[in-house]
Amino acid sequence: MTPVGIDAVEIWSGKLKLDLPNTFAPEKGDDPAKYTKGLGLTDSSFPDVYEDIVTMAANAAKRLMDREGLTPADVGRIDVATESAFDHSKPVSTYVAGCLESVYDGDFTHANKGERKFACVAGTQAIDDAYNWIRAGRNRGRAALVITTDTALYARGDPGEATQGAGAVAMLVDEDPSIVELSTAQGYGSKDETDFLKPNQQFPSVDGKRSMQVYLSRMREALEDYESVAGDLELTEFRYAPFHTPFPGMVRKAALLAYRHVIRDTDHETALAEDIGRQPREPDFEDREAYEAAIRDYMDELKTTEPYQHWYDDTVEPTLGLSRSVGNWYTSSVHVARVSALRDAIARDDALVGDTLLVASYGSGAQAEIHAETVCEGWRTGIEALDIDAQLDARYDLSWSEYEDVHDVHEYDKDLGRDVEAFTVPDGEFVFTGWGRMNERTYEYVE
Ligand code: HMG
Numbered sequence: 001m002t003p004v005g006i007d008a009v010e011i012w013s014g015k016l017k018l019d020l021p022n023t024f025a026p027e028k029g030d031d032p033a034k035y036t037k038g039l040g041l042t043d044s045s046f047p048d049v050y051e052d053i054v055t056m057a058a059n060a061a062k063r064l065m066d067r068e069g070l071t072p073a074d075v076g077r078i079d080v081a082t083e084s085a086f087d088h089s090k091p092v093s094t095y096v097a098g099c100l101e102s103v104y105d106g107d108f109t110h111a112n113k114g115e116r117k118f119a120c121v122a123g124t125q126a127i128d129d130a131y132n133w134i135r136a137g138r139n140r141g142r143a144a145l146v147i148t149t150d151t152a153l154y155a156r157g158d159p160g161e162a163t164q165g166a167g168a169v170a171m172l173v174d175e176d177p178s179i180v181e182l183s184t185a186q187g188y189g190s191k192d193e194t195d196f197l198k199p200n201q202q203f204p205s206v207d208g209k210r211s212m213q214v215y216l217s218r219m220r221e222a223l224e225d226y227e228s229v230a231g232d233l234e235l236t237e238f239r240y241a242p243f244h245t246p247f248p249g250m251v252r253k254a255a256l257l258a259y260r261h262v263i264r265d266t267d268h269e270t271a272l273a274e275d276i277g278r279q280p281r282e283p284d285f286e287d288r289e290a291y292e293a294a295i296r297d298y299m300d301e302l303k304t305t306e307p308y309q310h311w312y313d314d315t316v317e318p319t320l321g322l323s324r325s326v327g328n329w330y331t332s333s334v335h336v337a338r339v340s341a342l343r344d345a346i347a348r349d350d351a352l353v354g355d356t357l358l359v360a361s362y363g364s365g366a367q368a369e370i371h372a373e374t375v376c377e378g379w380r381t382g383i384e385a386l387d388i389d390a391q392l393d394a395r396y397d398l399s400w401s402e403y404e405d406v407h408d409v410h411e412y413d414k415d416l417g418r419d420v421e422a423f424t425v426p427d428g429e430f431v432f433t434g435w436g437r438m439n440e441r442t443y444e445y446v447e
Contacts, residue, residue, distance in 0.1 A: 002175045002176060003175065003176060003177060003181040003374075003376070004131050004134050004135060004173070004174070004175055004177065004181065004182060005131075005173065005174075005177035005179065005180045005181040005182045005373065005374075005376065006127070006171050006172070006173060006177055006179045006180050006182075006373075007068075007143065007172045007173065007174040007176075007177040007178050007179060007382075008064055008067065008068050008171070008172040008178065008179065008382055009064070009169060009170070009171050009172075009179060009335070009339060009382060009383075009386070010060045010061070010063040010064035010067070010169070010170045010386070011060060011167065011168070011169050011170075011322075011332075011336065011339060011386060011388050011391075012056045012057075012059045012060035012063070012167060012168045012169075012170075012391070013045045013166075013167045013326060013388065013391045013392060013395065014045040014046050014047040014048070014051055014056065014151070014165070014166030014167055014395075015045075015047070015048045015051060015391075015394070015395055015396060015423075015424045016045070016046035016047065016048050016395055016396050016398050016406060016423055016424070017043045017044070017045060017046065017392075017395035017396065017397050017398065018043060018044045018046055018164070018398050018403055019042070019043050019397060019398075020032070020035035020036070020039075020041050020042060020043060020044065020162060021033075021035050021036050021042065023397075023398065023399065023400055023403065024161075024162060024400075027400050035162060038249055039162060039163065039247040039248070039249045040247055040248025040249045040252070040320065040323075040324060041162070041163065041247050041248065041323075041324055041327060042324050042325055043324075043325050043326070043327070043395075044163070044164045044165045044166075044326065044327030044328075045165050045166050045167050045325075045326045045327060045329075045392075045395065046164070046165075046166055046398065046403070046406060047151050047166040047406075047410060048396070048406070048422050048423055048424050049406060049409045049420050049421070049422045049423075050422055050426060050431040050432050050433075051166070051431070051432065052086075052151060052410075052432050052441070053082050053084045053085070053086075053092055053149040053150060053151055053168070054092060054095040054096060054099065054149075054430070054432070054441065054443060055099075055429065055430045055431055055432055055443065056149050056166065056167060056168035057080055057082075057092065057096045057147040057149035057168045057170070058095075058096045058099035058100060058430040058443070059168070059429045059430055060147060060149075060168040060169060060170035061078075061096060061100060061145055061147055061170040062099075062100060062103065062430070063170070064145075064170040064171075064172060065100070065104070067385055068172060070143075070172075071104060071105065071106050072100065072101065072104055072105075072106040072107055072108045072111070073106050073142075074142060074143060075108060075111055075142060075143060075144070075145050076110070076111050076112065076133075076139050076140060076142030076143065076144065077111055077112045077113070077129075077130060077133060077139070077142070077143075077144035077145065078093040078096060078097055078108060078111055078112075078113045078114075078144075078145045078147070079093060079113070079114050079115070079116055079126040079129055079130060079144065079145070079146050079147070080092040080093040080096060080114075080115050080116070080126070080147045080148075080149060081115070081116040081117075081122035081123040081125065081126040081146070081147070081148045081149075081331040082115065082116075082117070082122070082148070082149050082150055082330075082331055083117060083119050083120070083122065083150060083198065083330055083331065084149070084150045084151045084152070084153075084202075084330070085115060085117070086412065086441065087440075090440070091113060091114055091115035092115055092149070093113035093114060093115055093147075094113055095441065095443065096147065097111070097113060098443070099430045099443050099445070102444070102445055103445050111142075112133075114126075114129075116129070118363045118365065118367060119196065119330070119331075119363030119364040119365050119366075119367075120244050120246075120330045120331050120333055120334070120361070120362060120363040120364070121244070121331075121361045121362055121363030121367050121368070121369055122148075122331050122363060123146070123148035123169070123331035123332060123334065123335055123361070124334060124359075124361035124369055125369075126146045126148070127146050127171065127173055127182070128186075129144075130144030130146050130173035131173060131182055134173065134174070134175060143172050143173060143174035144172070144173040144174070145170065145171075145172060145173075146170075146171045146172075146173055147168060147169070147170045147171070148168060148169045148171075148329070148330075148331035148332040148335055149167075149168035149169075149331065149332065150165075150166065150167075150168075150329055150330035150331050150332065151166045151410060152164055152165045152166060152327065152328045152329060152330045153166075153202075153203060153407065153410060153411075154203055154204060154206070155203040156404070156407060158203070158204075158206065159206070159208050160204065160206050160208060162247075163246055163247045163327055163328045164327050164328065165326050165327030165328045165329045165330075166329065167326060167329040167332055167336070168329075168332060169329075169332040169335040169336060169339075171335065177376055178376055178377065178378030178379065178381070178382050179342075179375075179376060179378065179379045179382050179383070180338070180357065180373035180374060180375055180376060180379070181373065181374045181376055182371060182373055183230070183371045183372040183373065183374075185226065185229045185230040185371065185372065186225075186226065186229070186369060186370065186371045187221075187222045187223060187224070187225030187226025187227070187228070187229065187230075187369070187370040187371070188221070188222055188225050188367065188368070188369055189217070189218035189219065189220065189221025189222035189223075189224075189225060189367065189368040190218065190221075190366070190367040190368075191214075191217075191218065191366060191367075192365075193214050193364070193365055193366040194207075194365075195207050195210045195211040195214045195364055195365075195366060196211045196364030196365065196366075197364070197365060202411065202412050202413070203411075211364055212250060212253065214364070214366045215244075215246075215250060215254065215362055215364075215366070215368070216253060216254060216257055218362060218366050218367060218368035219243075219254050219257065219258070219360060219362060219368045219370075220257060220261065221368065222360070222368035222369055222370040223258060223261055223262075223360075223370055224261075225370075226370040226371070230372070232262075233262045233358070234262075235259075235262055235263065235268060235311060237356060237358075238315060238356050238357060238358040238372070239315070239341075239345075239350075239352065239355035239356060239357060239375075240315055240316075240318060240319055240338075240341035240344070240345075240357050240358075241255070241258070241315050241316050241319065241357065241358040241359075241360065242319040242334055242337035242338045242340070242341050242357060242358075242359050242360070243255070243316070243319065243334065243337060243360040243362070244333050244334045244337070244360065244361050244362035244363075244368075245319070245320060245323040245328070245333045245334070245336070245337050246328045246333065247323070247327070247328060248320040248323055248324055251316060251319070251320060251337075252312075252316075254360070255312055255315075255316040256299055256302065256303050256308070256312075257299075258360075259302070259308055259311060259312070260279060260298070260299060260302060263279075264279055268307065271307070272302070272305055272307065275301075275305060276298065276301040276302060276305060277298070277301075279295075279298055280294035280295050280298055318340060318341050318344030318345075319337040319338070319340050319341045319344075320337070320340060321340040321343060321344065322336050322337075322339065322340045322343075322388065322392075323336060323337060323340065325392055326392070334359060334360070334361045334362075338357065338359065338373075339383065339386065339388070341357065342375075342379060342383045343383060343386075346380060346383060346384060352375045352379060352380075353375055353376065353377055353379070354374065354375065355374070355375050356372050356373065356374055356375075357372065357373045357374075357375065358370065358372055359371055359372070359373055394424075396423040396424050398423070402423065405420045406420060406423070408420075426446040427446070428446070428447060429445070429446060430443050430444070430445050430446075431443065431444060431445075431446050
């Protein structure tokens, strides 16, 4: 079977930055370490007044098309995944296609366009759709453009405010990919949950603590489902494990749970038993409560062991590099984690070709998905081409009052703050220009 996977990737960060330990924490009266150590974040990316989900998506896509030398005729499908859409009918992909058509010869008239919604897991679902379209032989030799884009904003004062972010990732899904080949095997964990949702409202209603429990439960189910098709996982099987990363502290919890699951009934568990005992088994306990308390104690011990720390530092920690500086990009988050992992391999001068990633996506509401990816020959060139460090360095560092103003600008129901001046100057990019006669949003390309 011809391999199918991600052939090219581009990232676009919101052009502003909110410094969590130095700007956010003092305003909240919090210890900065709550953000840097507890949540694991230093900054969040924020959209400037002329940026939104369309500009970020179109800018990421244009960079990708320019770098790959693509024209609209090469693209048979544009899927945008977002949970920040401003229209219940017209998909963001049509806006993005319109932007791109204004700067390229040719058009996307014969490309299938859509929008995927399932909180943060929608990006991975859009990749799935592209994969299936190609595998079904319906692509006529063309590639799919999959774009994840979100302005992940919370209401002012919500505990989630510390985990905001804004950015887009454009990915080209194609046959004989250069970056990673996708596995056919997948695992799902999916249940009707009301932990994080936006019922006809811009900012989410969130039960933060519960959302973390739901994340862990759905991930465990997805892992079990994945093992039911791919066989039991071996710890050394995967070079990196990129997770959906709402904030790095969440991934720390998920990684520990995954490790405990994978070593159960293996030589790794036996080797660790000398120091911390075997994992508690439910039948050995009188009730669920006692069992759960024992599990918590075991996990506390497990995370201090050398084998766990070694595995975590090698396999998971390197996936969190970008997330620490950008916050939660919702649908993009797991795709940013993949890029962080590959950048780590460049820093270590690791060959990586043929190595496997275990990719764990998640969306509230709630669903987790797990699959494997094999790193392809061209990965290094594709990742070295990214200029994300320069983008992050160039972000405008907001003061608290500037942050309040720009948050208002992006709140759909507030006219307040619409006159706020941009903090950065657009340069060779799409910008939001206002509203048209049917209340559609309008855009132009600024040279
Ligand atoms: P909070 O109540 O403000 O924070 O909200 P906290 O008091 O729980 O502290 C956070 C961590 O910092 C804790 O670590 C503290 O101990 C630690 P933990 O105990 O959990 O390991 N801490 C400190 N550490 C060192 N020094 C200190 C210090 N002080 C505290 N001085 C919460 C945190 C995550 C609930 C909030 O930010 C929130 O509601 N976020 C939004 C929801 C969210 O991100 N949930 C994650 C799972 S759901 C998901 O990932 C889906 C999502 O991406 C949406 C989608 O799918 O579309 C969100």
